[in-house]
Amino acid sequence: MCGIFGIYNHQDAAELTYLGLYSLQHRGQESAGIVSSNGERFLYKIGAGEVQEVFSKEDLVKLNGRFAIGHVRYSTYGSSDIKNAQPIVVKCSKGFLALAHNGNLVNARYLRNKLEQQGAIFQTTTDSEVILHLISHSKEKNFVDVLKKVLPQLKGAYSLVLLTPNTLYGIRDPYGFRPLVLGKLGKSFILASETCALDIVSAEFIREIEPGEIVEIKDTQLKSYKFANSVRKALCIFEYIYFSRPDSILQGQTIHSVRMKLGKILYRELPTQADIVIPIPDSANSAALGYSQESKIYFNLGFIRNHYIGRTFIQPRQKIRDFSAKIKYNTVKDVLNNKRVVVVDDSIVRGTTSKKLIAMLKSAGSKEIHLRISSAPIIAPCVYGIDTPTKKELIAANYSVEEIRKFLGVTSLYYISINGMVSATNYDETNFCLACFNNNYPVKLKS
Numbered sequence: 013m014c015g016i017f018g019i020y021n022h023q024d025a026a027e028l029t030y031l032g033l034y035s036l037q038h039r040g041q042e043s044a045g046i047v048s049s050n051g052e053r054f055l056y057k058i059g060a061g062e063v064q065e066v067f068s069k070e071d072l073v074k075l076n077g078r079f080a081i082g083h084v085r086y087s088t089y090g091s092s093d094i095k096n097a098q099p100i101v102v103k104c105s106k107g108f109l110a111l112a113h114n115g116n117l118v119n120a121r122y123l124r125n126k127l128e129q130q131g132a133i134f135q136t137t138t139d140s141e142v143i144l145h146l147i148s149h150s151k152e153k154n155f156v157d158v159l160k161k162v163l164p165q166l167k168g169a170y171s172l173v174l175l176t177p178n179t180l181y182g183i184r185d186p187y188g189f190r191p192l193v194l195g196k197l198g199k200s201f202i203l204a205s206e207t208c209a210l211d212i213v214s215a216e217f218i219r220e221i222e223p224g225e226i227v228e229i230k231d232t233q234l235k236s237y238k239f240a241n242s243v244r245k246a247l248c249i250f251e252y253i254y255f256s257r258p259d260s261i262l263q264g265q266t267i268h269s270v271r272m273k274l275g276k277i278l279y280r281e282l283p284t285q286a287d288i289v290i291p292i293p294d295s296a297n298s299a300a301l302g303y304s305q306e307s308k309i310y311f312n313l314g315f316i317r318n319h320y321i322g323r324t325f326i327q328p329r330q331k332i333r334d335f336s337a338k339i340k341y342n343t344v345k346d347v348l349n350n351k352r353v354v355v356v357d358d359s360i361v362r363g364t365t366s367k368k369l370i371a372m373l374k375s376a377g378s379k380e381i382h383l384r385i386s387s388a389p390i391i392a393p394c395v396y397g398i399d400t401p402t403k404k405e406l407i408a409a410n411y412s413v414e415e416i417r418k419f420l421g422v423t424s425l426y427y428i429s430i431n432g433m434v435s436a437t438n439y440d441e442t443n444f445c446l447a448c449f450n451n452n453y454p455v456k457l458k459s
């Protein structure tokens with residue numbers, strides 16, 4: 013999961029990119045980078061950490077130029093090494109290029125081996141660098157023709173912003189796994205992973221980039237090209253459940269409204285008697301609110317989340333590691349004491365964090381704990397850019413719901429059905445990737 017941003021033709025391009033990345037920080041905290049162009053050459057700053065840690069005021073002043081792209085990274089393919097931070101900047105047969113990528117290519121290893129046999133030398137271990145090598149190797153002269161030849165060779169998930177010294181490109185894979193939106197601020201065009209990055213710079217939302225589309229922004233003109241016809245769409249449904257910010261708009265609706273619906277459907281699928289409904293904050297807030305509205309059970313805050321745990325937080329030694337859930341969450345005792353509690357969470361991955369949180373509810377005096385999950389059981393890992401563990405570590409891939417209930421120590425456990433999850437989005441399942449719930453991968457793995 014990463015966040016990308018690009019802006020064309022604005023005197024404060026780097027500063028607006030900084031703000032855009034700030035609003036996309038939830039999509040990756042490992043590294044951040046901005047590349048700006050003054051029409052001839054690139055200037056850039058890329059570093060480890062969150063946006064506010066990487067850029068100083070002075071950096072942003074130095075990053076002058078009217079064009080810029082930026083990236084926040086959460087590593088999946090390739091290690092978390094700083095040399096894998098993006099945007100990737102190269103000088104190649106097509107001139108200076110800078111690339112920011114959200115997603116994972118499932119055939120990166122195959123393409124990389126092929127390129128290495130042809131003499132290519134890679135600087136990083138990311139799949140994204142493969143794209144730049146393919147561009148550099150292309151014999152086509154016109155840059156859009158280059159892209160039309162290169163992009164169909166890529167298999168998997170990719171939303172890209174690509175900058176040459178004077179042109180900005182936005183690209184989305186034919187399945188549309190990861191989001192990418194287009195906005196306008198005066199005469200400037202903006203590309204971003206989510207609409208919240210348009211809102212922060214007061215840009216107007218124009219539309220989503222279509223799956224299989226290239227937009228070229230040059231000389232203040234925007235041109236659109238199709239490089240592939242979508243066989244089917246496969247937007248990652250987890251964008252609705254967990255990844256995107258609740259205020260972002262996807263497929264014409266806010267993420268918050270879909271999460272509310274998930275909560276309502278959760279109640280309708282298995283009505284439950286309780287005194288209060290609480291979310292695991294913050295990602296389950298909207299779903300818990302929806303559950304409360306539908307069930308008429310009082311919404312309350314049973315957990316308070318500490319928002320100030322930085323990337324550099326030092327994990328406690330094994331001996332005191334059981335405190336680690338408490339560093340992030342604490343209970344509000346008088347809300348929970350002697351209550352029948354419905355707890356809403358967005359997902360259960362390994363089950364270890366959930367177990368610690370349930371233990372905290374018990375010690376706060378909850379007399380019944382009904383755990384409700386606003387996604388279906390995760391039974392398969394993601395290969396398209398989300399950092400899920402292997403099948404062996406996924407609790408729902410190895411145990412039944414009843415076994416998980418016992419392991420967590422809750423009174424009852426219920427996951428929303430796949431149908432319920434999809435129906436909350438107002439689209440049918442042919443629009444989504446659901447592979448981690450049904451093991452049906454829209455693009456097959458190729459090593």
Ligand code: SF4
Pocket residue numbers: 189247248249250393394395396397398445446447448449
């Ligand atoms: S496998 Fe799961 S997390 Fe990955 S893209 Fe598909 S739905 Fe999203």
